[in-house]
Amino acid sequence: MQGLRNVSAPEIISARYADARPTLGICIGMQILFSDSDENGLHEGIGIWKSSVRKLEAPILPHMGWNTVQFKKESNLRNEIRPNPRYYFVHSYFVECNKQEDVFCSTDYGKEFVSGFEHDNIFGLQFHPEKSHKYGMELLANFCKI
Numbered sequence: 001m002q003g004l005r006n007v008s009a010p011e012i013i014s015a016r017y018a019d020a021r022p023t024l025g026i027c028i029g030m031q032i033l034f035s036d037s038d039e040n041g042l043h044e045g046i047g048i049w050k051s052s053v054r055k056l057e058a059p060i061l062p063h064m065g066w067n068t069v070q071f072k073k074e075s076n077l078r079n080e081i082r083p084n085p086r087y088y089f090v091h092s093y094f095v096e097c098n099k100q101e102d103v104f105c106s107t108d109y110g111k112e113f114v115s116g117f118e119h120d121n122i123f124g125l126q127f128h129p130e131k132s133h134k135y136g137m138e139l140l141a142n143f144c145k146i
Helices: 009-018 133-145
Strands: 023-026 034-037 049-055 063-068 086-091 093-096 103-108 112-119 122-125
Touching: 009 023, 009 122, 063 103, 086 133, 093 112
Parallel strands: 023 122, 034 049
Antiparallel strands: 049 093, 063 086, 103 112, 112 122
C-alpha cells in the first residue's frame, strides 16, 4: 500500500475524479482544482479545469462575512435548500469559470463571481459551509448523501 507521503495532491484528486467518487473542495481547496492562480504571482493548480483564479476586485478585501448565493442550476448538493441562502466567506480570489454549465452558484460582492461549481462528481465552494450554520450544515448533509 502506498502511503500519502508518496502520492501528490493532483494524483489523489485525479484518482477520485476518474473513480467518480464525490469530492468537495472548500475555499482554496476549490481554487487548486483549476489551471492557475494569480495569488503571490502566477502559480499552477491541479488543472482539472482549464480556468484561472483571479484577484477579486472589491472595495474591501478580503471579502469576509455573510453573503447570499444565487443558485444557477438544480443539484443534489442544493436539494431543498431555499433560494438565496447566506453563507460565510473569507477570501480575496475567485475562479473565472469558463464553462457556465459548471456554475452551481454565484455571489455579488461589488461584482458577480462564481461561488460554487459542480462538474460530474467534483464540487467546489468558495464559501465555508462548515461555518455557515443551518444552510451550511444542510449543504454538507446533502453532499454526504451523494
